[in-house]
Amino acid sequence: MAFEIREPGLSTTVQDQGRIGYYRYGIPQGGAMDQYSASLGNRLVGNTPAEAVLECTYIGPRVVTTTDAIVAVTGAPVDVFINGMPAPQYARLALAAGDELRFGVIQGGTKYFIAVHGGIDVPSVLGSRSTYPIGAIGGFEGRALAANDVLPVGAPIDNGLPVLATIAEEDRPVFSRDVSVRVMLGLYDHHLSQEGIDNLLNAEWTLTPVADRMGLRYSGPGVQWREREQPFGAGQDPSNIVDAGYAVGSIQIPGGTQPIILHRDAVSGGGYAMVATVISTDMDLVARCAPGTKTRFVAVTMDQALEARHEHAAQVAKIWS
Incomplete structure (x- = not known):
């Protein structure tokens, strides 16, 4: 299973909970900027909190899945489209092989997240899949995504929790000015x-x-x-x-x-x-x-x-x- 990146967005990177324990050597913890929003995506798709997600900045990617997939989009408010049709944020979404996921205009904040069941399965570097672009380590080849990249998705996971279809309004983060x-x-x-x-x-x-x-x-x-x-x-x-x-x-x-x-x-x-x-x-x-x-x-x-x-x-x- 994989995500095919047709358009990369402005700065889309692979992130997880971060690279803890190496700050003393000059390597930052990294990880998703908004850890809570990223964790909500992982909860919706049935992952553990540790799986890697895609962090999108302002302009999101256009992604096609090669097989059936369960995804969720959390974080900053943005229009979500599956095959051109509107889809909700903070909800468990089912994609069929060949479906296209893309995004409209962000309506607040700067970062939103794409979680997929199984997680983005790039190699772990120093205990994390997070991208550190300045150091060119982690993530997908140590960089932001580019057109025609193919991201592997991990095997199915049983997190032992009941399926969650959506995140209640009171549990969603607020994006204030x-x-x-x-x-x-x-x-x-x-x-x-x-x-x-x-x-x-x-x-x-x-x-x-x-x-x-x-x-x-x-x-x-x-x-x-x-x-x-x-x-x-x-x-x-x-x-x-x-x-x-x-x-x-x-x-x-x-x-x-x-x-x-x-x-x-x-x-x-x-x-x-x-x-x-x-x-x-x-x-x-x-x-x-x-x-x-x-x-x-x-x-x-x-x-x-x-x-x-x-x-x-x-x-x-x-x-x-």
Whole structure:
């Protein structure tokens, strides 16, 4: 069984839960930008959460299946068509051999996902099938899909769960143009002035079009840094530090003007101060934001972050039961 790619879309890649355990070597965790949306697709088609899906960015592919297949489309709202006829998102869809799956105009967000029963069966590299294009590893030949690629689909899977025909509205992700993103301050927030902290946490920031799998850049009022003598080995930018490791979700503000949230494919270290870090639960929320989204950063404690993670885990467990 296979997917024949007639048109690749803007940037369609194979992704799964990510490549965990290699960040210390400079290889990012990667994986689906919106992990929750991707997992909903796998649940609908009868996979486990670990199977690889296709991540589509703005413009989706045109795909023909070589055999009968069960698929689902989740994530950002988009028109779905099977042989030219409209089909629903967040639903279990049956394709016959030769059927064509294509997409219309995205109506919010940036990423949506195509899951197929059996998963996209590309080789696992360092424990993951996720594509890391900059490193040219994983996925299909380490790159985004191209016309005439043929993607193998895995063998049938029994996940031991009852068949799920659709995802209830209350369990679907929301794609808003106005969001609050929870962050924990640090490690270098002490380099910001009080006015800088106030701007970061109380001002409104707007996601710019400069946003990809590595990071998302925001425009806004900027922040102010405390006067200090730069240590040996740091640059002259007020946000420069001597190199340090970056947590996934770190927020940097080069020059004090435009915050950048480091996302799934971000580098693991460098010379910019991390003034805050997006909590893990809200990384999917950040991934759902389209350029122009109004964003406020809300400081939370470690206990609040852990409680948010617990609540999210309970929501995921509800779907996978």
